[in-house]
Amino acid sequence: MSTIAFVLMSYRTNQPSGIDRSIGALVKGLRRLGHTPLVMAAGPTPQDRLEPGLIRLRSVMLPQPATNADVLAALADPTPVVEEVRRILAEHRVDAVCWADTLWGLGYLNPAPDSVTTALMVHKIRPSNEERWRHALAAADVICPASDYLADGGTEAGLDTSRWVTVPNALHTLTSPTAAGEREKLREAGPVRIVSRADPAKGLAELLEALPTGWDRPVELVLAKAGFELQSGGQSRTLAACRAARDLRPDVVTIWPPLRWSEVPVFFAGGAATVISTRVPETFCFTAAEALSVGTPVVGFDLGNVPRLAGEAGRTVALDTGPHALWAALGELLADPDGYRRASMAAPGRVARFTPEQSAGSLLAALGL
Template identity: 50%
Template structure:
């Protein structure tokens, strides 16, 4: 089956959840013998591959804001024509709009006869969302029960929506228990996050106890989009200023997707400091897949994802409690290893082929699913 995904910000190794989830799903579809392609805005990158099609009628600045995109689409006709042409030329049987705006769901430029699906990765109930739903997509897909409840609470009819989780890009073997024990005793805490204020990295740095006694390695990545001008630069500058006074802290640049799981596998634990609900939690899933316990705020989908493979903290208790909870977990050998062993089981159903099967069951025309 020929399946197209439209996500204008898509780039290989883009440090963002939707982009990574689309790449993982596409990999699962390939494994199942289907033919996925991704349609994105320009400019092209050296890492582009044959399954990534760039629009000649739309080039985004980096980083881009939604306001930038909507201004560029003030006259959407050229982009609509090109998307329809690409879908026709590649004989797409199903096209999935990866977002109401960034995935062109509000325009829904599908040729006649091509089935459509809408993905809802982030909470939004604005005009673009209502326009996307008014086009009558064959299926609406979101990341889990949390998002279905959240959007129902925004007065959207979610009764026929489907929960399809984000896939891991690949499965990886966790460290041997003896190596995991070495990490528990003295391994670094490793964190991977996008440079966004709500990821809570600055707050974690400000609350780091002086007596913590371990290295803290933080990958802080700039994405191709932001919510206001200078957001990422401001976040990175604040974190660098805080880290300058913390000799045990090391800030690192973005990692390629394939290197995230090995990086997290070498950690004693990882922290999710997001102060707004994670609608899925890709980094947490990658950590769990390699047996690395997760400590974070009990918001959004994170508690269901982590289960007993880590510990959750109430947001009101603040970042100081995250560090204390982490220290308690590291000090408890039995519970630590139980959490580490549970991690891969928590994400066992996130293999690319399994998520691809769930996607097809929800979105594909019945005769081809």
């Protein structure tokens, strides 16, 4: 059996982040297959209980939340983190290490001994002229995109994908789909349930502001901050904007506190549908997959991986039609008993292959282990 390490500076269990969920599911899958996973992340050590195999680096300390600029500042002299990561890999006799990102996962530094197989996990196709991205791609033994959508994106970008092997993201927790009788009751009067990281690009405030005047069905939004953000203060501004939009329709809209990873599918199981209002392409979309896994249909824009993921279990509208079109599509779906039933029945099968064990097996095969 092998020891496989993952590196992601911002890693936190139960953090509302696709990359964190991806690693968490791979860790679970590797353990179930009898392997030993490790995760290396920046300090300081959070107050919550650390999971087995989670190692906090002493050479990199980040504020909460951190931005790219904070990471670059912390790595201005990369020598300490390179030496610490190399030492940890050697001490634990690691067989392979997965850099979870170009910057945040140290992929561009590739601080691994020659004897350790390296993989770059790809969750976004970056501009071809980005120097760190080029270094990370060239340094890794294998490139592992997190979805077929990303793999196709690499080909379309003209990259050399001869070393690319898709390792699909996996659902951290699998829950039985909602029974047909209960599902029909949800279609008739159940809440619309949405789970998201508080990021401006998710389009959540705009979605709530576009709520039709006559809409009377509950809209329940779980909104959470992560330990990182693309724009300083972006999460706080998003939360404030969503709360302001909620206050316009407090009779309908509720904003709930964050959920643990294991609680998200259960939350979706009690919803009539979910809406993905992200205005940039989702390269996998965990919340869409989690909703589908319990038979909850998905409505979103026709970009990124969401249409591929949902297929006949969802409805999409053109991005340029805006959030009002999302509400219209959702209303049409909920008013169509036969169409809704077909979408709900198709939903679990759309994501059935995204299990921790299957994704872990794909990773092991990609690493040659």
